[in-house]
Amino acid sequence: MKKSKAIISFCICAIMILTSFSVLGYMDDIKENNEDNKIVYLTFDDGPTENTLEILKILEEEDVKATFFVIGELANTNKEILKKVEESGNSICVHTNTHKNENYRSKEIYFKDYDAAYSKLKELLEKEPCNFMRMPGGSSTGVPSKVVLKSIRDELNNRKINYVDWNVSIEDAMGINIPVERLLCNYRKEMSKKNLDKERIVILMHDGASNSTTPKALPSIIKDLKKNGYKFKTIQDIDENEFINLTEKKLINRYNEEKEIN
Numbered sequence: 318m319k320k321s322k323a324i325i326s327f328c329i330c331a332i333m334i335l336t337s338f339s340v341l342g343y344m345d346d347i348k349e350n351n352e353d354n355k356i357v358y359l360t361f362d363d364g365p366t367e368n369t370l371e372i373l374k375i376l377e378e379e380d381v382k383a384t385f386f387v388i389g390e391l392a393n394t395n396k397e398i399l400k401k402v403e404e405s406g407n408s409i410c411v412h413t414n415t416h417k418n419e420n421y422r423s424k425e426i427y428f429k430d431y432d433a434a435y436s437k438l439k440e441l442l443e444k445e446p447c448n449f450m451r452m453p454g455g456s457s458t459g460v461p462s463k464v465v466l467k468s469i470r471d472e473l474n475n476r477k478i479n480y481v482d483w484n485v486s487i488e489d490a491m492g493i494n495i496p497v498e499r500l501l502c503n504y505r506k507e508m509s510k511k512n513l514d515k516e517r518i519v520i521l522m523h524d525g526a527s528n529s530t531t532p533k534a535l536p537s538i539i540k541d542l543k544k545n546g547y548k549f550k551t552i553q554d555i556d557e558n559e560f561i562n563l564t565e566k567k568l569i570n571r572y573n574e575e576k577e578i579n
């Protein structure tokens with residue numbers, strides 16, 4: 318009798334210990350997931366220029382990384398700046414070679430420009446550029462006809478080139494050197510959009526020649542994101558799960574499923 322009591326107590330004890338371990342493990346999982354919950358991708362289009370250097374300084378001071386979607390022709394002119402972006406450990410991806418609206422006249426013209434930018438970056442970086450890119454104006458740009466736009470997105474999909482959109486814009490390309498306060502106001506307005514999925518934020522900003530106020534607005538933006546618990550990643554940092562996540566949230570390859578539907 319005594320022996321069976323001891324066995325029962327031992328079993329209860331063992332179950333309690335195992336349960337508490339699994340609860341603790343579960344808590345760790347929750348904690349880990351929560352910590353992973355909010356990720357921000359800072360993205361800059363239209364560089365490299367002198368403004369890129371200002372941005373690099375701020376990123377270093379704040380100890381965060383960003384993704385630069387660069388213009389091939391500018392990268393060729395500002396080789397030293399491109400080198401500094403590379404040395405700083407931030408991501409460099411293709412935006413366009415010339416950033417001309419005419420590139421959207423046809424799929425063939427578009428890819429002539431894209432391929433030129435890709436080759437130029439490959440030559441300057443002495444390695445294959447990343448397979449993420451940003452279409453000028455984004456993947457739903459109104460510049461080309463819908464037919465041409467769809468053919469471009471389909472071709473990107475065929476070539477397994479991932480296009481990156483955004484869900485927050487500070488609208489710094491809506492004019493020349495827009496006042497810092499306006500940029501911060503745009504940021505706050507965008508971040509408080511009702512339909513914004515705050516788990517993942519991709520912010521569109523610019524480091525072109527007419528964006529000298531963007532680096533001045535950047536420290537406040539980064540500090541606000543940090544205060545709100547965001548982790549900073551570059552688009553090249555992502556693993557397979559995050560790739561799926563960003564696709565589902567329509568931040569990358571937003572229209573690729575069109576093909577399956579049709």
Ligand SMILES: [Zn+2]
Nearest residue numbers: 362363453454
């Ligand atoms: Zn652009």
